Amino acid sequence: xxxxxxxxxxxxxxxxxxxxxxxxxxxxxxxxxxxxxxxxxxxxxxxxxxxxxxxxxxxxxxxxxxxxxxxxxxxxxxxxxxxxxxxxxxxxxxxxxxxxxxxxxxxxxxxxxxxxxxxxxxxxxxxxxxxxxxxxxxxxxxxxxxxxxxxxxxxxxxxxxxxxxxxxxxxxxxxxxxxxxxxxxxxxxxxxxxxxxxxxxxxxxxxxxxxxxxxxxxxxxxxxxxxxxxxxxxxxxxxxxxxxxxxxxxxxxxxx
Amino acid sequence: xxxxxxxxxxxxxxxxxxxxxxxxxxxxxxxxxxxxxxxxxxxxxxxxxxxxxxxxxxxxxxxxxxxxxxxxxxxxxxxxxxxxxxxxxxxxxxxxxxxxxxxxxxxxxxxxxxxxxxxxxxxxxxxxxxxxxxxxxxxxxxxxxxxxxxxxxxxxxxxxxxxxxxxxxxxxxxxxxxxxxxxxxxxxxxxxxxxxxxxxxxxxxxxxxxxxxxxxxxxxxxxxxxxxxxxxxxxxxxxxxxxxxxxxxxxxxxxx
Numbered sequence: 254x255x256x257x258x259x260x261x262x263x264x265x266x267x268x269x270x271x272x273x274x275x276x277x278x279x280x281x282x283x284x285x286x287x288x289x290x291x292x293x294x295x296x297x298x299x300x301x302x303x304x305x306x307x308x309x310x311x312x313x314x315x316x317x318x319x320x321x322x323x324x325x326x327x328x329x330x331x332x333x334x335x336x337x338x339x340x341x342x343x344x345x346x347x348x349x350x351x352x353x354x355x356x357x358x359x360x361x362x363x364x365x366x367x368x369x370x371x372x373x374x375x376x377x378x379x380x381x382x383x384x385x386x387x388x389x390x391x392x393x394x395x396x397x398x399x400x401x402x403x404x405x406x407x408x409x410x411x412x413x414x415x416x417x418x419x420x421x422x423x424x425x426x427x428x429x430x431x432x433x434x435x436x437x438x439x440x441x442x443x444x445x446x447x448x449x450x451x452x453x454x455x456x457x458x459x460x461x462x463x464x465x466x467x468x469x470x471x472x473x474x475x476x477x478x479x480x481x482x483x484x485x486x487x488x489x490x491x492x493x494x495x496x497x498x499x500x501x502x503x504x505x506x507x508x509x
Numbered sequence: 510x511x512x513x514x515x516x517x518x519x520x521x522x523x524x525x526x527x528x529x530x531x532x533x534x535x536x537x538x539x540x541x542x543x544x545x546x547x548x549x550x551x552x553x554x555x556x557x558x559x560x561x562x563x564x565x566x567x568x569x570x571x572x573x574x575x576x577x578x579x580x581x582x583x584x585x586x587x588x589x590x591x592x593x594x595x596x597x598x599x600x601x602x603x604x605x606x607x608x609x610x611x612x613x614x615x616x617x618x619x620x621x622x623x624x625x626x627x628x629x630x631x632x633x634x635x636x637x638x639x640x641x642x643x644x645x646x647x648x649x650x651x652x653x654x655x656x657x658x659x660x661x662x663x664x665x666x667x668x669x670x671x672x673x674x675x676x677x678x679x680x681x682x683x684x685x686x687x688x689x690x691x692x693x694x695x696x697x698x699x700x701x702x703x704x705x706x707x708x709x710x711x712x713x714x715x716x717x718x719x720x721x722x723x724x725x726x727x728x729x730x731x732x733x734x735x736x737x738x739x740x741x742x743x744x745x746x747x748x749x750x751x752x753x754x755x756x757x758x759x760x761x762x763x764x765x
Contacts (some may be wrong), residue, residue, distance in 0.1 A: 297634050298597025300559055305551075316572050341554025349606060353632035373656055374630055376609035378553050400629055 255345070255361045257443070258329040259428040259479040261435035263503040265295070265323035266476055270464045272318055274457035274484045278331055281309040282459045287339045289314060291329040292346040292357040293322045294432035299355040303344040326430040330359035342379035346428075347387050349375055351395055352402040354431040358387040361481055362424030362440060369419075372396055383427075386419050390429070405434065405500065409508065412436055413498045420496065428479065435501040437479050439493030445479040446490045447505065455485045475504030511601070511617045513699070514585040515684040515735040517691035519759040521551070522732055523577035524585070526720045530713035530740045532574060534587055537565040538715045543595045545570060547585040548602040548613035549578045550688035555611040559600040582686040586615035598635035602684075603643050605631055607651055608658040610687040614643040617737055618680030618696060625675075628652055639683075642675050646685070661690065661756065665764065668692055669754045676752065684735065691757040693735050695749030701735040702746045703761065711741045731760030 258275045260268050272291070289311065290303035300322075308314045308331050330345035337343040345359040360383035367382055374395055375388040393415045394408065402408075412429070416438045419425050425440040437443060448455075450473075452466035479501075483490040493499065499509040514531045516524050528547070545567065546559035556578075564570045564587050586601035593599040601615040616639035623638055630651055631644035649671045650664065658664075668685070672694045675681050681696040693699060704711075706729070708722035735757075739746040749755065755765040 295561075295597040298559075298600065300597060301557065303554075303556055312572065312576050316568065320568050341551040341556060344554065348604075350632065350634060353634055355634055376606065378606060378609055378611055 255330055255332045256481040257359055257361045257426060257428050257479070258484070259435065259437060260324070260327040260476060261430070261479075261501040261504055262325050262474070262476045264474055265325055266474070267321035267323050268327045268329070269318060269321050270455070270462070271478055271480075271484050272329065273462055274459040275329060275331065275480070276308045276314050276318060277459040287332045287334040288344040289329070289331040290344050290346050290359070291317055291327065292348065293324040294326045294430070295322070295324060297354060297432055299348065299357060299432060301346060301348055301357070303341060303346070305339055305341055305344060326432055326435050328357050328359050328428045328430055335363045336382045337380035340379070343381045343384075345383060347384050349387070349391050351391055351431075354433070356391060356429065356431045358390070358427060358429045360386060361426040361442070364419065364422040364425065367419065367422040386425065386427070389419065390415055405507070409498070409500055412438075416498055417496065426481065433502070436498060437493070437501065438498045440495060442481055443479065443493040444481070444483050444490040445477055445493070446483070446485070446488045448476045448478065448488075449474065449504070454487070456487050458484060458486050477501050477504050477506075511586055511588045512737040513615055513617045513682060513684050513735070514740070515691065515693060516580070516583040516732060517686070517735075517757040517760055518581050518730070518732045520730055521579035521581055522730070523579050524583045525574060525577050526711070526713075526718070527734055527736075527740050528574055528585065529718055530715040531585060531587065531736070532564045532570050533715040543588045543590040544600040545585070545587040546600050546602050546615070547573055547583065548604065549580040550582045550686070551578070551580060553610060553688055555604065555613060555688060557602060557604055557613070559597060559602070561595055561597055561600060582688055582691050584613050584615050584684045584686055591619050592638045593636035596635070599637045599640070601639060603640050605643070605647050607647055607687075610689070612647060612685065612687045614646070614683060614685045616642060617682040617698070620675065620678040620681065623675065623678040642681065642683070645675065646671055661763070665754070665756055668694075672754055673752065682737065689758070692754060693749070693757065694754045696751060698737055699735065699749040700737070700739050700746040701733055701749070702739070702741070702744045704732040704734065704744075705730065705760070710743070712743050714740060714742050733757050733760050733762075
């Protein structure tokens with residue numbers, strides 16, 4: 254099993270505070286020590302930092318923690334291997350290009366007897382059920398809308414239908430973004446909290462670290478943080494319902 | 510304009526020594542200060558580190574220089590922007606997946622009046638002629654061999670034919686790898702050196718740094734380093750001929 258962390262904002266925001274608590278779960282406060290990864294967007298560009306070392310020991314994770322990258326959409330993942338060996342090709346998040354945008358995906362869960370038919374446009378490089386599910390989602394979108402990007406409602410409909418199908422094979426909690434919009438799907442366990450004015454102090458569950466968001470934000474900032482398990486112990490976290498797919502944009506849920 | 514650095518080996522090798530000299534050209538000993546990037550393979554997995562800061566000042570470049578990643582194939586690029594603004598989406602190397610492998614590409618040069626017809630399977634995210642040329646190469650390969658990976662000769666033939674077409678539009682020096690094989694194409698300026706037993710000392714052009722490869726290798730190691738401009742002043746570098754496409758594998762040229 255694995256854990257997910259995502260952030261969707263209306264202004265580019267760094268994830269340093271949330272990542273600090275999350276990183277600790279990669280081998281220090283929790284068992285997810287089989288690699289980790291994080292994907293950021295800067296405009297339409299994206300960067301993925303992935304590593305097969307536990308996040309609590311990784312030099313790359315140290316860089317990410319100390320080097321604030323401001324992003325509208327961020328997806329992070331710490332891995333406890335179930336399917337597939339511990340190797341770079343099996344490390345989330347995964348990335349593909351569709352309709353001229355980079356799509357980044359991370360999954361928490363495990364799928365059984367999952368052998369979808371793929372057109373060939375998106376093929377897994379590694380051995381995980383997760384990357385296979387991602388390729389299937391991308392394939393469904395591109396087969397349905399081959400020439401150009403459809404509306405958000407149309408993208409949502411294909412993802413909702415396909416996620417439902419995939420979730421029949423097991424636990425399928427995932428985060429997916431193209432840099433402008435952010436999808437989060439829950440089959441068992443996923444939570445989110447919305448930070449907006451009036452901002453207050455937040456305290457991590459995993460480390461004795463607090464931040465007063467009133468000091469580091471402007472009154473117009475809106476940030477949604479999504480995590481498998483709540484990261485702070487003094488904020489209100491909403492649990493997704495089973496089977497729920499939420500589209501976030503500008504830091505707020507658009508529809509589900 | 511930009512500069513390229515590539516490495517193809519028969520055993521996973523770190524690029525720290527060559528990268529040290531190359532990195533200095535990104536704003537210190539040369540003018541290529543509009544971002545940089547490097548792509549490594551570990552097995553079939555790949556990681557890209559890209560940054561819009563000059564490589565001589567970048568915290569990410571510092572990490573790469575000090576954190577030896579051992580790879581059979583490595584592609585690096587420092588950028589002096591000609592087409593497209595300085596932003597992450599325009600920073601080389603670029604990556605796409607084809608036939609279940611990640612392909613990584615970097616380009617030195619400039620293309621004029623280059624408007625190829627694309628099927629839509631590979632679309633540029635940024636504004637560079639370079640990424641457009643990469644998408645065109647990938648598109649030609651996938652359109653010609655849609656279902657599965659063909660032979661090396663067949664891949665070579667499509668790339669040679671397409672590169673020739675693209676090079677009619679301007680300077681088209683590029684490096685391309687899928688993690689197992691390495692293509693280098695020269696339209697104006699590209700050099701390579703082969704390091705194998707008996708190994709000797711090499712000294713950088715850009716920094717007063719030497720390494721004695723006899724101390725850090727085994728007699729069976731073979732490493733080809735490819736660069737726009739030779740990186741060392743006491744090794745033999747072979748200049749590519751104009752229009753030459755060489756396929757390297759296991760540290761040696763296979764055919765051109």
